Amino acid sequence: MNHRIEGVGTNRQSLIARKMLTYNKRQFTENMTGRTIAMLCAALLVIVVLSITYFIASKGLSTFFVDGVSISEFLTQVKWDPEGEPALYGVFPFILGSFLVTALAAVIAAPLGIGAAIFMTEIFPGFGKKVLKPVIELLVGIPSVVYGYVGLTLLVPFIREQFDVLGFSLLAGGLVLALMILPTITSVATDAIEAVPQDLRNASLALGATRWQTIWNVVLHSALPGCLTAVVLGMARAFGEALAVQMVIGNTTKLPGSLLDPISTLTSGITLNMGNTIQGTPYNNALWSMALLLLLMSFVFIMILRFLGRKRLVK
Amino acid sequence: MSVLTMQDTIIKTNNVSVYYGEKQAVKNISMDIERNSVTAFIGPSGCGKSTLLRSLNRMNDLVPSCRVTGSIVVDGIDINSEQVNIESLRQIVGMVFQRANPFFKSIYENIAFAPRFHGMTDRRELDELVETSLRKAALWDEVKDRLRDSALSLSGGQQQRLCIARAIAMQPTILLLDEPASALDPISTMKIEELVMQLKEEYTIVIVTHNLHQAARISDKTAFFLLGELIEMDETGKIFTSPENDKTEAYISGRFG
Numbered sequence: 001m002n003h004r005i006e007g008v009g010t011n012r013q014s015l016i017a018r019k020m021l022t023y024n025k026r027q028f029t030e031n032m033t034g035r036t037i038a039m040l041c042a043a044l045l046v047i048v049v050l051s052i053t054y055f056i057a058s059k060g061l062s063t064f065f066v067d068g069v070s071i072s073e074f075l076t077q078v079k080w081d082p083e084g085e086p087a088l089y090g091v092f093p094f095i096l097g098s099f100l101v102t103a104l105a106a107v108i109a110a111p112l113g114i115g116a117a118i119f120m121t122e123i124f125p126g127f128g129k130k131v132l133k134p135v136i137e138l139l140v141g142i143p144s145v146v147y148g149y150v151g152l153t154l155l156v157p158f159i160r161e162q163f164d165v166l167g168f169s170l171l172a173g174g175l176v177l178a179l180m181i182l183p184t185i186t187s188v189a190t191d192a193i194e195a196v197p198q199d200l201r202n203a204s205l206a207l208g209a210t211r212w213q214t215i216w217n218v219v220l221h222s223a224l225p226g227c228l229t230a231v232v233l234g235m236a237r238a239f240g241e242a243l244a245v246q247m248v249i250g251n252t253t254k255l256p257g258s259l260l261d262p263i264s265t266l267t268s269g270i271t272l273n274m275g276n277t278i279q280g281t282p283y284n285n286a287l288w289s290m291a292l293l294l295l296l297m298s299f300v301f302i303m304i305l306r307f308l309g310r311k312r313l314v315k
Numbered sequence: 316m317s318v319l320t321m322q323d324t325i326i327k328t329n330n331v332s333v334y335y336g337e338k339q340a341v342k343n344i345s346m347d348i349e350r351n352s353v354t355a356f357i358g359p360s361g362c363g364k365s366t367l368l369r370s371l372n373r374m375n376d377l378v379p380s381c382r383v384t385g386s387i388v389v390d391g392i393d394i395n396s397e398q399v400n401i402e403s404l405r406q407i408v409g410m411v412f413q414r415a416n417p418f419f420k421s422i423y424e425n426i427a428f429a430p431r432f433h434g435m436t437d438r439r440e441l442d443e444l445v446e447t448s449l450r451k452a453a454l455w456d457e458v459k460d461r462l463r464d465s466a467l468s469l470s471g472g473q474q475q476r477l478c479i480a481r482a483i484a485m486q487p488t489i490l491l492l493d494e495p496a497s498a499l500d501p502i503s504t505m506k507i508e509e510l511v512m513q514l515k516e517e518y519t520i521v522i523v524t525h526n527l528h529q530a531a532r533i534s535d536k537t538a539f540f541l542l543g544e545l546i547e548m549d550e551t552g553k554i555f556t557s558p559e560n561d562k563t564e565a566y567i568s569g570r571f572g
């Protein structure tokens with residue numbers, strides 16, 4: 001046999017050596033094809049994301065660089081009158097509204113969602129896993145217009161009668177959003193709590209801790225980054241929600257004095273004004289600037305989530 | 316002094332059987348465990364060593380299908396009677412598991428965990444207790460400069476000693492160790508063995524082990540289990556040199572198990 005391969009070895013080694021140096025044609029082609037398809041998809045995705053960002057940024061920034069509105073006035077002024085003489089582009093009421101309604105939703109939904117997650121995993125795991133969890137996952141998929149409609153027909157009249165006000169309000173928006181993000185928070189928090197090793201619960205109980213001490217100090221403590229992730233995910237969804245909110249908050253650009261006053265948000269501001277504007281006008285560009293703000297906020301949410309994700313790995 | 320007499324029994328089990336559902340995992344076990352001694356449980360896998368150990372601090376209560384019959388008396392009290400407070404019982408009868416399971420907290424917080432729950436709030440007192448517990452677990456010198464670091468930054472052997480220190484910090488009377496060294500390297504194992512021999516000055520220790528040499532080295536009494544039954548329990552020296560029962564003989568000479 002003279003299967004000698006240069007620089008590799010003697011005849012005795014040559015069979016093995018040959019095998020090591022041989023490509024399997026099919027494996028090779030498959031591998032290359034797979035890699036090419038994956039790269040193309042990734043490239044396409046990057047291009048789409050970059051062009052959307054570029055598009056929104058170029059439109060949004062022309063408010064400041066073409067139409068000459070000052071950035072600080074845009075962000076801090078409280079008067080929104082784009083069709084007035086002179087036109088006023090103060091979007092602070094929208095920004096404030098978005099943050100208030102999101103914060104309110106989170107304050108209501110976070111304890112409820114995490115509480116429900118504890119109930120399903122620690123207190124009634126059987127019932128929780130078989131009945132509650134699927135139901136909650138189903139709720140995640142309900143379209144937001146349904147939540148808005150429920151808010152409009154039940155919540156707004158209820159608030160109107162209870163407090164003798166208009167009904168369309170920050171409170172209504174916060175409640176509708178809370179209801180909407182509750183399933184998200186519950187289901188993500190449930191996964192986080194379930195991922196806490198059983199060993200830790202046993203260790204705690206074996207040290208003479210009660211069940212509640214164990215849930216509070218060991219289970220929740222270990223699942224904290226996951227629970228925060230759940231809340232931030234919920235907040236991101238709430239911040240970007242347009243339809244459901246718009247149906248119940250009243251959409252005035254006056255600054256709210258209380259929970260019962262009507263407000264506007266960035267999203268509802270955009271959707272409601274969009275129809276009145278013409279491409280390229282300062283009014284239209286101002287709406288794009290608001291969209292740019294939303295985009296920046298979603299980057300912030302993503303950064304927070306990444307940070308939390310890393311934290312979860314480190315501990 | 317009665318403490319010095321050999322008849323000072325701290326745990327007395329009488330006809331203890333443990334069932335998982337219909338299946339009987341532990342069968343009619345009666346044994347006495349002496350104060351400040353090391354008792355080793357040996358026997359092939361699945362013979363019920365862990366099950367019996369877990370019923371000594373009622374960790375089996377956590378398994379819904381589990382039922383314990385017979386009586387387990389610790390220091391004169393039947394631990395399964397209704398008046399017994401389970402948290403206090405587990406504080407008296409501490410337990411360390413096979414796999415080290417430190418909390419996702421700092422070294423300090425791991426040790427301070429139980430004392431805090433049992434009402435210790437004074438900072439200085441806690442600091443002191445953390446130090447003495449770590450010293451007793453032969454870990455102090457290795458961690459004294461990094462008490463605030465995560466417990467998960469410790470090596471496997473250190474984590475297991477941390478778990479022992481954590482149990483010691485609740486000032487138990489009895490320590491149950493379920494194969495505490497089975498996942499460790501020889502040096503860590505040796506450290507744990509030395510530790511056990513020191514700890515018996517202060518605590519009564521029951522240790523499950525698959526390592527017969529370990530049982531022979533560190534225990535005063537050895538109990539051999541087979542298929543849920545207690546085959547033989549005696550002075551360790553006797554079990555390993557001239558056991559009464561043929562099955563014990565067969566097991567320790569490596570003919571099965």
Ligand SMILES: Nc1ncnc2c1ncn2[C@@H]1O[C@H](COP(=O)(O)OP(=O)(O)OP(=O)(O)O)[C@@H](O)[C@H]1O
Pocket residue numbers: 335340358359360361362363364365366367378
């Ligand atoms: N939670 C449980 N549910 C049902 N059966 C169990 C449970 N835990 C243990 N068993 C059964 O009880 C018997 C004794 O188990 P145990 O864990 O006490 O054995 P062991 O002697 O500790 O074994 P090993 O040396 O492998 O740890 C086994 O047959 C096991 O299958």
Ligand SMILES: [Mg+2]
Pocket residue numbers: 364365366493523
């Ligand atoms: Mg076992």
